[in-house]
Amino acid sequence: MIREFGWIDVFYLVAAARWTIALTVAAFIGGGIVGVVMAVLRVSGIAPLRWFAFLYVQVVQGTPLLVLLFLFFFGLAIVGLPVLPWIAVALAFSVYGGAFLGEIWRGALQAIPKTQWEAGSALGLSFTEQLRYIIVPQAVRVAIPPTVGFLVQLIKNTSLAATIGFVELTREAQLTTASTFQPFAAYMIVALLYFLLCFPLTQWSRHLERKINVAA
Amino acid sequence: MSLLEIENVTKTYDALTVLTDVSLLVETGEIIAIIGRSGSGKSTLLRCINGLESIQAGRIVIDGVEVNDPGTDLRKLRQQVGIVFQGFNLFPHLSVCRNITLAPTVTKGIAEADARELAREALVSVGLEDKIDAYPDQLSGGQQQRVAIARSLAMQPKLMLFDEITSALDPELTGEVLRVLEEMSRTGMTMVLVTHEMGFARRFGSRVVFMHEGRVWEQGPAADTLGKPKTKELETFLNAVLH
Numbered sequence: 001m002i003r004e005f006g007w008i009d010v011f012y013l014v015a016a017a018r019w020t021i022a023l024t025v026a027a028f029i030g031g032g033i034v035g036v037v038m039a040v041l042r043v044s045g046i047a048p049l050r051w052f053a054f055l056y057v058q059v060v061q062g063t064p065l066l067v068l069l070f071l072f073f074f075g076l077a078i079v080g081l082p083v084l085p086w087i088a089v090a091l092a093f094s095v096y097g098g099a100f101l102g103e104i105w106r107g108a109l110q111a112i113p114k115t116q117w118e119a120g121s122a123l124g125l126s127f128t129e130q131l132r133y134i135i136v137p138q139a140v141r142v143a144i145p146p147t148v149g150f151l152v153q154l155i156k157n158t159s160l161a162a163t164i165g166f167v168e169l170t171r172e173a174q175l176t177t178a179s180t181f182q183p184f185a186a187y188m189i190v191a192l193l194y195f196l197l198c199f200p201l202t203q204w205s206r207h208l209e210r211k212i213n214v215a216a
Numbered sequence: 217m218s219l220l221e222i223e224n225v226t227k228t229y230d231a232l233t234v235l236t237d238v239s240l241l242v243e244t245g246e247i248i249a250i251i252g253r254s255g256s257g258k259s260t261l262l263r264c265i266n267g268l269e270s271i272q273a274g275r276i277v278i279d280g281v282e283v284n285d286p287g288t289d290l291r292k293l294r295q296q297v298g299i300v301f302q303g304f305n306l307f308p309h310l311s312v313c314r315n316i317t318l319a320p321t322v323t324k325g326i327a328e329a330d331a332r333e334l335a336r337e338a339l340v341s342v343g344l345e346d347k348i349d350a351y352p353d354q355l356s357g358g359q360q361q362r363v364a365i366a367r368s369l370a371m372q373p374k375l376m377l378f379d380e381i382t383s384a385l386d387p388e389l390t391g392e393v394l395r396v397l398e399e400m401s402r403t404g405m406t407m408v409l410v411t412h413e414m415g416f417a418r419r420f421g422s423r424v425v426f427m428h429e430g431r432v433w434e435q436g437p438a439a440d441t442l443g444k445p446k447t448k449e450l451e452t453f454l455n456a457v458l459h
Contacts, residue, residue, distance in 0.1 A: 119305035122266060123319035123371065124295040133318055137309050 005182035010189055016172030017193050023158045023168055026090045028151060031097015038102025043109050045127065053102065060099035066160055068092040073164040085166040093158070100150055108143035109135055141212050148205035152198045159194075169193055217280065219244045219406055220265065220375060225274035227260055227430075234260045236430045238274070242375075247401055248408045249417035249438065252427035253453060258410040261427070262377050265408065266297045279374055295323055298368030299377040302384050304360040306352040306367070312339070313348045316367045338366035342396045358389030362396055369400075376400070378409040414457060418442050426450045 041053035060068070072095075073088035083091075112135050120130035162171035173190040177183045220242035227235035235257045242248055250258045263269040265276060267283045267290045276283040281293055307315050316338055317331035326334065332348075339345040342362040352360055361381055368376060378397070382390040394416050401407065401420045411417060417424055421438035428449045434441065445451040 115301065115303055115305045116307065118268060119301065119307070121290075122268065122294055122299045122301075123367070124291045124293075124323045125319060126291055129322055133322065134307055138307075 002181055003179060005176070005180040005185045009176045009180060009186065012176065013169065013172055013186070013189050013193060016167060016169045017197070019166075019168040020155065020158050020170075020194075020197070023089060023093065023161060023166070024151070024155050027093030027097050027154055027158065030090060030094025031101050031154075034094055034098025035101025035105055038098055039105035039109055040131065042102070042106040053106075057099045057103050060095055061103070065092070065096050065157055066163065068096055069160055069164055085161070085164050088164065089161045089166050093154070093161075096157075097150075097154060100153075101147065104146045104150060105139070105143055107146075108139040111142045112138050145205050145209040145212070148201055148208065152201050152205075155197050155201075156194060218242055219246075219279055220408070221275070221277040222261075222265070223275045223277075225261075225264065225271050225276060227257075227264060227269065227271050234430050235264070235271070238427075238430070238432055240425060240432060240435075242406065242408060244374075244406050245404045246406055246422045247420055248423050248425060249421035250408065250410045250425045250427060251412070251414070251417060251453070252433075253456075256427040257430040258427045259379050262299070262379050262408065262410050265375075265377055266294050266299055268299075291323065295319075295371055296374045297377065298371055298373035298375070299379065300361070300364050300368055300381045302380040304352075304357070304364045304384075306360055306364055308352050310351075311348075312344070312350050312352070312355075312363050315352070315363060316370045319367075320370055334370050335366070338370040339363070341369060341399065342366045343392075356389060357385050358392045361385065361389075361393050365393075365396055365400075374406065376405055376407045378407065378411070380410050380412065382411070382413060412457065414442060414454070426453065428453075 038053045038056060041049045042057075044050060069089065069092045072092040073083065073085060076083050076088065109131075116134055116138070117130055120134045125133065158168055159170035161168055162174060165171070167175070169190055173186045176186045180186070218241040220240075222238060222240040225235055225238045226233065238257070238261060240248075250261065252258050260269060264271050265278070265283065271284050274284075278293060278297060281288055283290070283293060307318070310318065313332055313335045316335035317326075317328070320326045320334055321328060321331045336345055336348060339348055342365050344359060344362055344366065347355060347359065347363070352363070355363065365381075382393050385393065390413070394413060397407070397409075397416065398420060409417075409421075418438050423435060424438045424441040425435040426433050426441070426445075426447075426449075434445065434447045434450050436446075441450070442454065445454055
């Protein structure tokens with residue numbers, strides 16, 4: 001039965017945005033953990049570890065996110081590991097986020113001059129001590145604007161999770177459209193909600209960038 | 217046994233030989249000035265001494281510990297061998313105090329409060345105790361280099377290495393750094409300096425080592441070696457730098 005598009009639909013869409021936020025947070029945490037590991041491997045002194053991280057980043061960056069999602073959702077089921085959409089989506093986004101964040105953070109680590117590492121090792125600090133006390137604190141400043149930029153991409157890309165039936169903002173709009181036949185109204189509200197999520201972040205990123213440029 | 221023994225050291229980068237059969241003994245309390253034109257291998261030799269560069273043949277032994285032995289804990293060794301670089305290499309995100317206390321607190325487990333006292337003492341010895349809470353970018357080049365010296369001194373090293381530490385400074389700032397070195401020489405610190413400051417080498421160096429084409433070409437007591445060079449190459453070099 002077709003019903004009118006009303007405030008109740010708006011309410012449902014706003015409620016579904018919670019899942020978009022939850023998914024973004026999960027993806028950012030999962031991707032962040034993978035990303036830290038990849039970035040550190042890329043600057044480590046052990047060549048095979050550097051190669052492994054390089055290969056990981058290249059392969060994942062060269063794969064569409066949608067394919068990763070299908071791989072984790074349908075692929076794991078076929079090899080006898082049926083997973084909930086929620087788990088499949090979290091895994092796929094962690095793998096995806098890890099590659100991009102790893103690359104951003106590697107760049108930030110490598111932006112710190114070699115002489116800083118050298119000064120640290122000349123004082124008897126180990127690799128991890130140099131990272132922790134000298135390199136990372138300086139690299140964080142460099143990394144924040146592109147990291148926030150990636151977060152904005154991530155929010156929008158969580159919409160792909162709709163394709164495997166995960167009910168976040170975009171999927172909720174599909175459902176609303178199916179029962180109201182009002183795609184224009186539904187998707188306008190969805191677009192507005194994504195914008196309201198992303199706009200403050202891009203503004204924050206611009207602000208940080210200005211602040212860092214002034215400080216540097 | 218000498219404090220520093222360099223025996224027949226050869227260093228190559230792929231096909232390029234940077235050091236050829238270099239030998240040098242340094243006794244406790246000596247001040248060695250290594251001179252030579254750029255590309256002669258002086259800085260490389262210095263960086264080999266604390267293991268920042270590996271060597272392909274020979275031995276470097278500091279106070280009985282072999283630098284190039286894979287079993288040697290380089291981190292322990294470097295706590296006893298300070299090095300000051302041409303480019304200061306202070307940590308820009310840390311205060312002067314933290315620049316100095318970082319290594320003692322992290323590697324030696326010294327408490328923060330005691331470390332601050334250590335930093336203050338080290339800064340007194342370079343005449344910068346009033347800058348303890350400043351940040352590196354608030355200091356002049358000369359002051360930054362003096363902080364870098366204090367940072368190394370706070371580790372209480374047995375041996376100090378200086379890699380052209382005044383080369384990046386204006387002439388009027390060079391003086392303040394050299395005065396710190398003079399002060400240090402009176403405390404009996406063993407120092408190996410790669411330097412272009414011939415005046416300093418002559419007055420304070422116990423020995424001058426002239427390097428040429430990756431070899432120790434000529435060495436001897438500072439005044440003699442600089443005053444009456446035995447080899448043509450040193451004579452040419454001295455003529456070039458003194459005029």
